[in-house]
Amino acid sequence: MDTQSINKILDDINADRSVPRNIRTAVEQAKTDLNNDKHDPTVRISSAISILDEVSNDPNIPMYTRTQIWNVVSMLEIMNEEVKEK
Template sequence: MSQDNKKEIERCFHVLDKIINDNSIPKNIRRAAKNAKTEMQSDEDLTVRATNAITELNEVNEDPNIPVHARTEIWNAISILEGLTVDN
């Protein structure tokens, strides 16, 4: 794995951790962020991991009760993950 990919994964983890640790965000959305982070830590191919994490985040992104700041953070994480799928 390239050094750039490692940096992007760390950036993504930082964004996901912000979501996970924000108690103003509904539990189902925090759980999806945690699942996405766990998915990124698996041993599968990077593209597969990133795609699975994107899918997890997209599911909760459609929730009408999601706070605006949480939606923005999810978009940030998805953007980083999409960059990882393109680079591979």
């Protein structure tokens, strides 16, 4: 699985002005960490999962955005398992 679809969803969340700024900032940080080629893939994926998991518990997050974040986290967990198997 590649990161293009994940990046697209994260960009959509970041562009949604109904999402609070702190959540958009965290989503942007998760995207930056995920695409940072200086680190091992498992570290990048784990960092993004951690950030997104934390922000998904924010009480101010719109329900649709929370669902999108959960979907991204699921995709990242699958990607992490694929990387560990190699």
